[in-house]
Amino acid sequence: MSHESEGERPTPGTSKKDRAQRGEFSSSEKDKHRAQKYRLVWEKLDMLKDWLWRGKNQFKAKCTVCDVDLVSEHGVLKIRASRKKHVKAISAILSK
Numbered sequence: 001m002s003h004e005s006e007g008e009r010p011t012p013g014t015s016k017k018d019r020a021q022r023g024e025f026s027s028s029e030k031d032k033h034r035a036q037k038y039r040l041v042w043e044k045l046d047m048l049k050d051w052l053w054r055g056k057n058q059f060k061a062k063c064t065v066c067d068v069d070l071v072s073e074h075g076v077l078k079i080r081a082s083r084k085k086h087v088k089a090i091s092a093i094l095s096k
């Protein structure tokens with residue numbers, strides 16, 4: 001009697017070694033981008049002061065004019081500040 005092992009069929013391209021390496025990559029990539037914390041100074045900046053508010057946690061911010069949650073990163077907030085829809089909404093509020 002000869003026992004054939006049918007359970008383990010090697011799939012081309014995905015060896016166990018490959019998978020282990022990929023796991024390493026993804027964990028190091030996570031470290032590359034660190035989440036920024038919300039800064040109270042942002043609320044004093046001319047560009048942000050009219051609409052910026054704290055989010056649900058220290059890594060979140062909120063646009064009170066558009067009522068959207070944002071990632072608390074300066075770059076993200078700057079982009080939001082330059083959005084047409086956002087600028088329009090702000091000027092509508094300020095002209096009241």
Ligand SMILES: [Zn+2]
Nearest residue numbers: 063065066086
């Ligand atoms: Zn907005």
